[in-house]
Structures are given as C-alpha cells and as structure tokens.
Amino acid sequence: MLEIFVLTEHRQGQIRDITFEMLTKGRDLAEKAGADLTAVVLGKDVREHAKTLSEYAKKVLLVEDKRLENFNSEVYKKVLSDLINKHKPLLIMIGHTSFGVDLAPSLAAALKLPLASDCINIEFEGATLLITRQMYGGKVNVKATVRKVGCYIVTVRQAAFSVQKLSMNGEIIEKSSSLTEEITSKRFIKYVSPPLSGVDITAADVLVGVGRGIKDESNIPAVEELARSLGGVLACSRPIVDKGWLPNDRQVGTSGKIVKPKLYIALGISGAFQHVLGMKSSDLIIAVNKDPNAPVFNFSDYGVVEDLFKLVSPLKNKICELKGHKI
Amino acid sequence: MHFELDEEQKEIKRAVKEFCEKEFTPELALEFDEKEEFPTELYKKAAKLGFTSMRIHEDYDGQGYGLLEDCIVVEEMCRVDPGLGAAVSLGNLMVPDILLKHGTEEQKKKYIPPLAKGDAISAAAFSEPEHGSDITRMDTTAAKSGNEWIINGSKEFITNAPLADVFIVLCQTDPNVTPSHRGQSIFIMEKVTPGLEATKLKGKMGIRPCITGSLSLSDVKVNENNVVGELNKGFYYTLALFDETRITVAAQAVGMAQGAFERAFQYAKTRKQFGSPIIKFQGISFKLADMAVKIEAARMLTHKAAWLFDQGRLDPMATSMAKVFAGRVAMEVTDEAIQIYGGYGYLADYHVERFHRCAKITEIYEGTSEMQKLTIINQLLKRM
Amino acid sequence: MDVIVCVKHVPETAEAEIKIDSTGKAVEKIGLVFDINESDDYALEEAIRIKEKLGGTVTALTVGSGDADSTLRKCLARGADQAIRLTDVKFNGSDSYATAKILHSAIKGLSFDLILTGALASDDGYTMVGPILAELLGIPHATMVKNIEFSDDVVKVNRELEGGVEEIVEVKLPVALSVQTGINEPRYVSILGIKKAMRKEIKVLGLVDIDLSENDVGEAGSWIVIEKMFVPPVEKQTEFIKGTPEEVAAKIAEIIKSRGLM
Numbered sequence: 001m002l003e004i005f006v007l008t009e010h011r012q013g014q015i016r017d018i019t020f021e022m023l024t025k026g027r028d029l030a031e032k033a034g035a036d037l038t039a040v041v042l043g044k045d046v047r048e049h050a051k052t053l054s055e056y057a058k059k060v061l062l063v064e065d066k067r068l069e070n071f072n073s074e075v076y077k078k079v080l081s082d083l084i085n086k087h088k089p090l091l092i093m094i095g096h097t098s099f100g101v102d103l104a105p106s107l108a109a110a111l112k113l114p115l116a117s118d119c120i121n122i123e124f125e126g127a128t129l130l131i132t133r134q135m136y137g138g139k140v141n142v143k144a145t146v147r148k149v150g151c152y153i154v155t156v157r158q159a160a161f162s163v164q165k166l167s168m169n170g171e172i173i174e175k176s177s178s179l180t181e182e183i184t185s186k187r188f189i190k191y192v193s194p195p196l197s198g199v200d201i202t203a204a205d206v207l208v209g210v211g212r213g214i215k216d217e218s219n220i221p222a223v224e225e226l227a228r229s230l231g232g233v234l235a236c237s238r239p240i241v242d243k244g245w246l247p248n249d250r251q252v253g254t255s256g257k258i259v260k261p262k263l264y265i266a267l268g269i270s271g272a273f274q275h276v277l278g279m280k281s282s283d284l285i286i287a288v289n290k291d292p293n294a295p296v297f298n299f300s301d302y303g304v305v306e307d308l309f310k311l312v313s314p315l316k317n318k319i320c321e322l323k324g325h326k327i
Numbered sequence: 328m329h330f331e332l333d334e335e336q337k338e339i340k341r342a343v344k345e346f347c348e349k350e351f352t353p354e355l356a357l358e359f360d361e362k363e364e365f366p367t368e369l370y371k372k373a374a375k376l377g378f379t380s381m382r383i384h385e386d387y388d389g390q391g392y393g394l395l396e397d398c399i400v401v402e403e404m405c406r407v408d409p410g411l412g413a414a415v416s417l418g419n420l421m422v423p424d425i426l427l428k429h430g431t432e433e434q435k436k437k438y439i440p441p442l443a444k445g446d447a448i449s450a451a452a453f454s455e456p457e458h459g460s461d462i463t464r465m466d467t468t469a470a471k472s473g474n475e476w477i478i479n480g481s482k483e484f485i486t487n488a489p490l491a492d493v494f495i496v497l498c499q500t501d502p503n504v505t506p507s508h509r510g511q512s513i514f515i516m517e518k519v520t521p522g523l524e525a526t527k528l529k530g531k532m533g534i535r536p537c538i539t540g541s542l543s544l545s546d547v548k549v550n551e552n553n554v555v556g557e558l559n560k561g562f563y564y565t566l567a568l569f570d571e572t573r574i575t576v577a578a579q580a581v582g583m584a585q586g587a588f589e590r591a592f593q594y595a596k597t598r599k600q601f602g603s604p605i606i607k608f609q610g611i612s613f614k615l616a617d618m619a620v621k622i623e624a625a626r627m628l629t630h631k632a633a634w635l636f637d638q639g640r641l642d643p644m645a646t647s648m649a650k651v652f653a654g655r656v657a658m659e660v661t662d663e664a665i666q667i668y669g670g671y672g673y674l675a676d677y678h679v680e681r682f683h684r685c686a687k688i689t690e691i692y693e694g695t696s697e698m699q700k701l702t703i704i705n706q707l708l709k710r711m
Numbered sequence: 712m713d714v715i716v717c718v719k720h721v722p723e724t725a726e727a728e729i730k731i732d733s734t735g736k737a738v739e740k741i742g743l744v745f746d747i748n749e750s751d752d753y754a755l756e757e758a759i760r761i762k763e764k765l766g767g768t769v770t771a772l773t774v775g776s777g778d779a780d781s782t783l784r785k786c787l788a789r790g791a792d793q794a795i796r797l798t799d800v801k802f803n804g805s806d807s808y809a810t811a812k813i814l815h816s817a818i819k820g821l822s823f824d825l826i827l828t829g830a831l832a833s834d835d836g837y838t839m840v841g842p843i844l845a846e847l848l849g850i851p852h853a854t855m856v857k858n859i860e861f862s863d864d865v866v867k868v869n870r871e872l873e874g875g876v877e878e879i880v881e882v883k884l885p886v887a888l889s890v891q892t893g894i895n896e897p898r899y900v901s902i903l904g905i906k907k908a909m910r911k912e913i914k915v916l917g918l919v920d921i922d923l924s925e926n927d928v929g930e931a932g933s934w935i936v937i938e939k940m941f942v943p944p945v946e947k948q949t950e951f952i953k954g955t956p957e958e959v960a961a962k963i964a965e966i967i968k969s970r971g972l973m
C-alpha cells in the first residue's frame with residue numbers, strides 16, 4: 001500500500017499546529033492517490049502524542065528514544081531515513097518551520113529525493129507532483145513540477161491549510177529506534193527566550209504595525225502617538241526589530257507573536273507571509289502602503305495606497321477629533 | 328574618448344549612494360534644514376568611510392583619488408539631499424587642498440589627518456564685507472612684529488566659521504604694493520587663537536545645515552611659520568584653489584538637479600489629473616525630457632573639467648563653464664520640479680522646494696556666475 | 712578561521728513593481744535594482760567579524776552572471792579576501808539543489824572551517840542551499856542562526872524558532888551555518904574597502920572548471936521546474952479608500968468609530 005508520511009512536529013510537550021494542517025491536507029492527497037496517511041512521531045515519552053495523532057491518520061509510526069527528546073536534524077535525519085527506506089512512501093510532508101528547514105534539505109540530499117520547499121499547495125497529476133509556492137516576498141505565485149521519482153519530500157508553509165478533525169482511530173505502530181552509536185556532530189543544549197520589554201502585544205485590542213516603510217527610527221514616535229490616540233500599542237514587522245528600532249516582543253509574525261486584535265493597522269508593511277500569518281486573524285485590518293501591488297492588500301479589509309507619512313498625522317488628528325479630545 | 332565611469336568609479340558611486348540613502352533620511356533633511364545646524368554625526372560617519380577625503384593623499388589619511396572621484400561623491404550626496412550633502416561634503420573644505428599644494432610637511436602632518444578623518448572641521452576665509460567678487464585688495468591686514476604677524480580685520484560669509492577647528496585666512500601683508508593683490512598672503516590658524524571670533528549667520532535661503540558665519544580678527548597673533556607657502560603669493564594661490572574646488576560646486580549643482588528631477592519624475596508618473604498621470608501630458612513630459620538633457624550636459628562639463636584637472640591640465644575655462652552651466656541647470660531644473668509638483672511642490676514636506684532653495688548657492692559661492700563668465704570671456708579672448 | 716560565505720545577487724522587490732515576463736515563468740528584470748540578498752548581507756558581515764576577531768580568511772562565492780560581480784565586489788570591499796563567481800549558461804534554471812551542487816563542486820577543493828550562507832534568498836525563497844551544501848560536503852549544519860559562539864572545535868549557535876523562542880545547539884566544526892537577518896548590523900562599504908577590492912581579482916569558473924556534467928546543473932539537474940508564474944489570488948477583497956490624506960483619514964476614523972473601537 002502506498003503511504004503518505006506526515007512528520008509530527010512537537011516542542012516541549014506540545015504538538016505544533018503545522019502537524020494537523022499537514023495531516024488534513026495529507027488525508028486529502030492520500031484519498032486521491034489511493035494511499036494511506038501515516039503520521040510519524042519521533043520523540044521520548046510521546047505515546048500521548050501518538051494517541052492524538054491516531055485521530056487524524058490511518059497509521060501512526062511511533063519511534064521512541066531518549067536521544068529523540070529534542071529536535072536535532074542529524075538524529076532525525078538518521079531515524080527518518082531508515083523509516084523512509086523501509087516504507088518507500090510516495091510523499092513525505094514536513095513543516096516549513098525552523099525545524100523543518102533544518103531537517104528537510106539535508107534529508108533530501110542524503111536520500112537523493114527531490115524536495116519542494118515552502119509549498120502552499122500540493123497536487124498529484126497522475127504520477128507528477130505539482131506544487132504551488134511563492135516568490136519575491138509573496139508578490140508572485142509559481143506552479144512547479146517536481147522531478148519524477150515516485151518518492152517526494154515537501155515542506156509545507158504554516159497556515160496554508162486549515163485543520164479538519166476526523167475520528168480516524170488509526171493504528172499505532174511502534175518501531176524500535178534505529179539509532180546505534182551516539183550522534184555527536186550536533187547537540188541540543190536548551191531553549192531560550194530573549195528578554196522581554198514588558199509590552200504584551202497579544203493582549204492589545206488595537207495594534208498599529210509599522211514596517212520598513214517607516215524608513216527611519218526617528219519616525220517611530222509619530223506612529224506611536226497614532227497608536228496611543230487609538231488606545232492601542234505599536235507593533236512591527238521583523239526588519240524593525242532586526243534594526244533594533246523596537247524590542248523583539250513587538251514583532252508580529254511567525255518568528256514573533258501571533259496577534260488577533262480587534263483592529264490592526266499595517267503601515268509600510270509589504271505583507272510577506274511570515275508577517276501575515278501573525279496578524280491575518282485580526283477582526284479588522286487596514287493597510288497603508290504606497291505600492292498598490294503590495295501583497296498586504298490581499299489580506300486587508302481596507303487598503304490605502306498612499307505615503308504613510310502623509311496619513312499618520314491627519315489620521316491621529318481625526319481620531320482625536322472624533323474622540324472629542326483636543327488635538 | 329571614454330564616456331563612462333570605470334568599474335572603480337561605479338563602485339564608489341554605489342557605496343556613497345547606499346550610505347546617503349540610508350543616512351540622509353528625508354526627516355533628517357527637514358530637521359536640519361529647519362534647525363540650521365551642522366550634522367556633526369553624519370559628517371563623522373561619512374568621514375570614517377572615506378567619503379569626505381577623496382582628494383586627500385593617502386599619506387595624510389585620505390583616499391588618494393582625484394577630483395573626478397570627489398565629484399562623483401559630492402554629486403551623489405547632494406542628489407540625496409542638497410543641504411546635508413553640501414554640509415557634509417564641505418566639512419573640511421579647502422584647508423587640505425591649500426596645504427597639500429603649498430604647506431610645509433609639518434603643516435600637512437599636523438592639520439590634514441584630523442580633517443581627513445572627520446575629527447576636525449575647517450574654514451577658508453577670503454570674502455570680506457567690502458570684498459566679495461573682487462578680492463584683489465583685502466581689508467584684513469597682517470603686520471609683522473618680530474617673528475609674529477598681527478592680524479586685524481573681518482571676514483564675511485565664511486562656511487563653517489562658527490565650528491571650525493582650523494582656518495585659512497587671506498590677508499593683505501603688503502598694503503603698499505601695486506597691484507595690491509601682489510601683497511596678499513594666506514595664514515593658517517587654530518580656533519583657540521586669541522582675538523579670533525566667529526558669529527553664526529542665520530536665515531540663509533538654502534544649504535541651511537551648512538553653517539555660515541562671520542569672522543572677526545582683532546590683534547590675532549600668529550607665528551611666522553603660520554604663513555602658508557610663500558609670502559605675498561596668497562592671491563595666486565587662491566585663484567588656483569578656486570579653479571579646483573569650483574568643479575566640486577558644479578558637482579553639487581548636478582546632484583541637486585538630479586535629485587529634484589528624480590523626485591519630479593516619480594511624482595509625474597503617479598499624480599493623476601484629468602483621468603491620467605500628468606506625465607502623459609506633453610507639457611509635463613517635455614519638461615522632464617529637457618531637465619534630463621540639461622543635467623546630462625552639466626554632468627559632462629563637470630566631469631570634463633575634473634578629468635582635465637586630474638590629468639594635470641587644469642583649464643580655468645573648463646572649470647568656469649562647468650560651474651556656470653551646472654549652477655543655472657540646477658536653478659532651472661529645481662524650479663521645474665516644483666512646477667511639476669504643483670501646489671505640493673511649494674510645501675517643505677515634498678522636498679523639491681528645498682532643492683530649489685539650496686541650488687541657488689551654486690551660482691553664488693566660489694565665484695558668482697558673472698565671475699565665471701568673465702573668466703570664460705577672458706580665456707576666449709586669449710585663445711581666439 | 713577560514714570562512715566561506717555564499718552570496719546571491721537578487722533584485723530588490725519590496726518596493727518595486729513586479730511584472731511577469733512573456734515566458735510566463737519568470738519576472739521582468741528590466742528596471743529592477745539588484746544587490747546582495749538580505750540575509751546574505753548579514754552572513755557576509757558575520758564572516759568579516761569572525762575574521763576580525765579570530766584571524767583567517769573570508770572567501771565569497773556566488774553562482775551568477777557577470778552582473779553578480781557587483782555583489783562580489785561589495786563582499787571584497789567589506790573585507791572578504793577573495794571572490795569566486797561560478798557562471799555558465801548551462802547553470803540557467805538551476806534551483807537551490809543544483810545551485811548547492813555547483814557550490815559544492817567549487818568548495819570541496821578549498822580549505823575552510825566554516826561556511827556561512829543566508830537563511831533564504833529573497834527572490835526564490837527556497838531556504839535550502841546551506842543545509843544541502845552541508846550534506847554534500849558531509850559536514851553538519853544549522854539554519855536560522857541568530858548568534859554564533861566559538862569554542863575549540865565546536866560552535867554554539869542560537870537557532871530561531873517560531874514564536875520568539877530560540878534553541879541553542881552545539882555543532883562540530885567544520886560546519887555550514889545559514890544566518891538569519893538581525894544577527895548583526897552590516898557595515899557600509901568604505902572607500903578604502905573599494906580600493907582594496909579593486910586590487911583583488913574575481914575568479915570566474917564555468918562548468919568545464921568543476922567536475923559536474925550538464926545533467927547535474929540547470930533545469931536538468933534541478934528538483935523543481937517552474938511551469939508558470941501568476942499573480943497571487945486575493946484572500947480578502949480589500950476595499951480601497953481614496954481621496955486626499957485628510958479625506959482618507961476621516962473615512963478611516965469613521966470606520967474605526969463605527970466598529971465601536973473608540
């Protein structure tokens with residue numbers, strides 16, 4: 001029986017959402033291809049995870065080993081290679097996450113299997129794998145074919161697929177770990193959380209997000225005033241943190257915070273998916289960007305094509321006026 | 328004939344462009360234009376990267392390039408912002424040039440490296456309240472007393488005067504000789520010299536981040552070693568100096584014109600009236616075409632003058648042609664840029680009015696446009 | 712420490728208008744401004760800082776056409792000691808697998824302790840070159856690197872995970888690290904740097920100079936072949952607000968108010 005593998009991503013006792021997103025899409029693909037959907041979970045004391053996964057997949061392959069406690073691409077590569085060689089699945093789905101991008105490329109190169117990264121859609125046309133992915137910061141999509149071999153690896157973009165639960169009651173199959181000698185080339189040490197500045201953007205009802213369009217650190221205060229006039233706080237895209245203009249706990253996006261405020265105003269943010277994933281569930285999104293083709297307009301309720309600097313102060317004034325404050 | 332920058336010159340242009348576009352932000356430009364303050368930090372940053380010492384020899388911590396490379400840098404700085412660009416590029420004006428040509432080794436070692444590295448600022452004082460275009464006689468006098476000179480007088484419109492660490496001052500050392508310009512000498516002096524006082528001039532039309540001041544000299548005593556070059560050669564040194572530095576003023580003009588042009592061009596593509604972008608109207612697009620032609624012509628003249636200089640074939644006529652033409656082009660292009668912006672162009676926030684205000688200086692300092700024409704006609708009369 | 716840094720010459724596209732060209736498989740390159748890829752810029756800076764701290768050399772490598780020399784020259788001007796450009800018409804259409812193979816064939820003959828790449832290329836976004844290259848060389852790797860510390864024969868690196876968390880892993884040298892943006896503050900090119908760079912030669916290698924065949928590179932040697940390019944569908948129908956800034960501000964304020972957010 002053909003199989004589709006979904007690699008379970010878990011960290012500190014939690015299965016990460018991407019796993020369920022891949023399982024949902026994987027089931028769809030498996031049905032069409034007449035294949036079985038198999039969740040693969042590697043770890044230490046992850047029997048509970050296997051149980052959870054069994055509701056989403058036909059089979060769960062469980063490998064436990066204390067050396068699999070924390071993610072380590074070298075260790076994962078070894079164990080997963082052995083599983084793949086044995087099962088010869090049609091497709092291996094791995095999250096396009098920090099773990100996934102550390103693992104998938106070297107796994108693919110080691111096994112000489114083609115890899116398509118950061119997919120937002122995956123289809124089979126006969127035996128041909130067709131994937132959709134984005135280029136140029138989300139400004140264009142491409143449809144691409146993957147070299148034909150009969151066994152493919154894909155990494156899947158987060159939140160590209162929504163989750164549907166089904167009571168599959170899949171079979172849990174325990175496999176013994178194929179690890180023999182210690183892998184010493186790469187060792188996990190610990191998790192760290194960078195220090196926080198004390199502002200919790202996930203708790204705010206109103207966020208004003210600024211991006212690279214803000215151009216200079218000296219423009220931050222004016223936007224901060226706008227945020228304050230709305231009783232909100234200032235958030236930002238990644239480059240603003242990279243430049244050190246705002247502390248890292250103000251960053252919205254996959255490597256920052258996921259926020260769901262009642263209002264998100266995006267100023268000078270292009271709308272790269274890593275950012276959008278952090279804010280697209282906001283109740284109301286208003287984007288201001290001078291580029292009419294900025295991807296952010298694909299996710300906004302309201303858009304303004306304008307130089308943000310021309311808008312910030314009139315907007316603040318109008319808001320103060322409507323609130324009955326003096327300007 | 329070779330009409331292209333070479334690879335190295337292109338790299339220089341790219342480096343200074345990247346620096347200026349990141350550092351000379353429109354907000355800083357507006358702020359310094361309003362405050363009329365010198366952008367010390369930007370000057371130091373630019374200097375550390377070598378952008379302000381292009382023409383200074385490597386032995387004195389400069390970059391050892393020619394005037395053409397300096398023009399590339401100056402143009403680019405003034406393209407990004409005319410005020411910040413002029414201020415930063417003039418931070419160490421003229422003192423290194425004059426010392427490199429006429430200074431003693433001791434003077435060069437002492438004064439040039441700090442100027443090259445951006446640790447010091449310099450000023451060059453020629454103009455006086457009563458003598459601007461005509462500096463054949465200076466009212467500032469230097470009288471010998473023992474091994475010292477005692478200097479009295481006042482200078483007007485001196486760039487950097489209130490900030491400068493080191494000055495060169497053109498003085499009348501022999502009041503009786505005829506013609507009087509044969510009795511002039513250049514002195515070098517430091518800020519701390521007793522009797523030397525500078526006052527900041529406020530309310531300039533443009534290049535407001537570039538600080539201008541008047542200088543008063545009252546019984547200023549300097550050692551005879553502070554004479555630059557030979558006694559009574561100051562006037563000749565000054566003329567030769569301007570033949571060189573004027574080319575960089577032409578480069579300022581080209582940069583200012585280019586900056587205003589680029590803004591106007593982008594604006595014309597996006598501004599819609601009567602249902603179409605205004606660039607679709609020939610009344611606007613022909614303006615832009617004319618602007619582009621003028622800028623290119625001005626740049627060619629400037630590069631040619633710089634190239635001649637770098638070949639050791641300084642040609643005062645080429646220099647003056649470049650300066651007078653580029654200065655006019657800067658005025659015309661920045662004016663048209665405002666016109667293309669319409670009412671918005673009249674507002675500071677849209678920047679082009681600042682380009683226009685700044686551009687005017689290039690027709691005035693380091694010899695007015697009229698003086699350039701005098702040079703041109705005198706040269707033509709000699710040659711034809 | 713001898714460091715190799717792999718860089719890519721890419722168009723700036725955040726603010727530029729992107730048009731799909733007549734082949735329908737690529738974007739129109741005319742009018743786009745190219746420069747060093749953003750995360751590669753950080754990788755380059757990191758390489759130079761490592762050299763300044765620990766001594767050694769920095770070699771910059773790129774796969775690209777003649778235009779990419781300007782990115783290599785930037786590397787040299789910022790402090791790299793030598794630069795190599797791998798170029799051949801046969802390389803056209805290479806995905807990051809083929810690119811990694813090309814880089815590998817050039818790197819395997821060089822001596823190095825550390826390879827740095829950017830985390831991802833801002834044009835194709837594959838996020839793969841670094842770790843594939845490592846695998847081909849048989850050395851370990853780490854991606855999404857936000858901090859690097861050296862001790863003896865290992866490096867301790869912080870890897871960025873989702874949600875603002877990082878993990879620290881220890882990896883044995885020689886190692887390939889893919890550097891994430893924000894790891895440092897890239898310096899400007901100085902005039903002195905340009906002068907030095909102009910004295911250094913950019914070595915150019917083609918397919919004949921490396922031990923790969925036509926089938927290993929370009930589309931033939933790639934995993935991924937682009938079939939078509941298209942404008943992304945909109946997820947939400949954005950309503951565009953038009954008018955002067957004052958009018959727009961008034962409309963936005965009204966919308967916000969009507970949602971009870973004041």
Ligand SMILES: Cc1cc2nc3c(=O)[nH]c(=O)nc-3n(C[C@H](O)[C@H](O)[C@H](O)COP(=O)(O)OP(=O)(O)OC[C@H]3O[C@@H](n4cnc5c(N)ncnc54)[C@H](O)[C@@H]3O)c2cc1C
Binds near residue numbers: 212273309
């Ligand atoms: C692993 C990984 C994780 C990442 N995680 C995150 C994350 O968590 N969060 C995040 O934000 N990014 C993240 N990124 C980065 C992401 O890919 C983008 O690079 C980033 O979001 C771009 O930020 P931006 O929109 O501010 O800048 P840009 O893409 O440079 O866009 C700037 C925008 O401003 C507009 N603009 C410029 N001037 C003006 C003006 N005067 N008025 C109006 N508009 C103007 C431009 O048109 C442009 O659209 C991550 C990247 C990687 C590789």
Ligand SMILES: Cc1cc2nc3c(=O)[nH]c(=O)nc-3n(C[C@H](O)[C@H](O)[C@H](O)COP(=O)(O)OP(=O)(O)OC[C@H]3O[C@@H](n4cnc5c(N)ncnc54)[C@H](O)[C@@H]3O)c2cc1C
Binds near residue numbers: 695697
């Ligand atoms: C911002 C600024 C910075 C300056 N920086 C310096 C500096 O650092 N050092 C320094 O020494 N000076 C400096 N100057 C002075 C500048 O060089 C003089 O202003 C300039 O040379 C003109 O002199 P003037 O102002 O006395 O005008 P005048 O010489 O009085 O000229 C007035 C008008 O008459 C015209 N004119 C004069 N003679 C003739 C003629 N024979 N034929 C036709 N037309 C003629 C002039 O062209 C001009 O249009 C600076 C000036 C400014 C405004």
